[in-house]
Amino acid sequence: MTALNIPSLKDKVSPEEWQLRVDLAACYRLIAAYGWSDLVFTHVSVRIPGPEHHFLINPYGLMFDEITASSLIKIDQAANKVSESPFPVNPAGFTIHSCIHQVREDAGCVLHTHTRAGVGVSAQKAGLLPLSQQASLVLPSLAYHDYEGVALFDAEKPRLQADMGMAKFLILRNHGLLVVGKTVAEAFLNMFTLENACRIQIDALAGGGELNTIPKTVIDVNQTIMQTVTVGQGAGIAWPALLRKLDRMDEGYKT
Numbered sequence: 001m002t003a004l005n006i007p008s009l010k011d012k013v014s015p016e017e018w019q020l021r022v023d024l025a026a027c028y029r030l031i032a033a034y035g036w037s038d039l040v041f042t043h044v045s046v047r048i049p050g051p052e053h054h055f056l057i058n059p060y061g062l063m064f065d066e067i068t069a070s071s072l073i074k075i076d077q078a079a080n081k082v083s084e085s086p087f088p089v090n091p092a093g094f095t096i097h098s099c100i101h102q103v104r105e106d107a108g109c110v111l112h113t114h115t116r117a118g119v120g121v122s123a124q125k126a127g128l129l130p131l132s133q134q135a136s137l138v139l140p141s142l143a144y145h146d147y148e149g150v151a152l153f154d155a156e157k158p159r160l161q162a163d164m165g166m167a168k169f170l171i172l173r174n175h176g177l178l179v180v181g182k183t184v185a186e187a188f189l190n191m192f193t194l195e196n197a198c199r200i201q202i203d204a205l206a207g208g209g210e211l212n213t214i215p216k217t218v219i220d221v222n223q224t225i226m227q228t229v230t231v232g233q234g235a236g237i238a239w240p241a242l243l244r245k246l247d248r249m250d251e252g253y254k255t
Helices: 015-033 091-103 116-122 133-141 154-164 184-207 216-224 239-249
Strands: 043-047 055-057 073-075 109-113 142-145 169-172 176-181
Touching: 015 043, 015 055, 015 109, 015 184, 015 239, 043 091, 043 184, 055 091, 091 109, 091 154, 091 176, 109 184, 116 169, 116 176, 116 184, 133 142, 133 184, 133 216, 142 154, 176 184, 184 239
Parallel strands: 142 169
Antiparallel strands: 043 055, 043 109, 055 073, 109 176, 169 176
């Protein structure tokens, strides 16, 4: 069964949940458009408001440019499907996302990637370096988690939670990148910034020349001016334009 066979859930879920589904499906399509998807092996989740702590995640096996609002799977904290779906849930995706959602009420969306640049930096002992403006926006809220193998086991969850703490950005050593955001839009912009910081670092190190680094005093100042840079809108300054970009490509994510 493909995404095209999934009946619409628009009239079967609350307007609030439907909007989250549309935003999350858009996020998956954008990840595909920007080349971050690693086939079907990464994942993004969004928490549905309410005491149940349900969240939406991708149907495992679909390419990200196939994902639609209705094909997203609603699951609980025990990885049980709350909504019908012919597709499975990525077990590693569940382990990583559920443990972050469990302890971070501010993390409405959790986004994880295995990009070439992200994994490259995650394998470097020094981690992310203060080489770019993008890195300067990440470093004050960046944490690291050591590699323990494919994330399938509950025993890793407390260590992952402790390492993440209240950071917005996490580099999973020898594995990839993870970000959180209050909204899907915020998480996407956070990953866009972290991914670009990693790409710039790989390119700069590959050049072989002497590198300039950004002083901590400048990094501290950069953190205080972001609301000014985005005219008070935060991620909202870019998200509507990204949705318009998607609509020009294919509006199927909304179904």
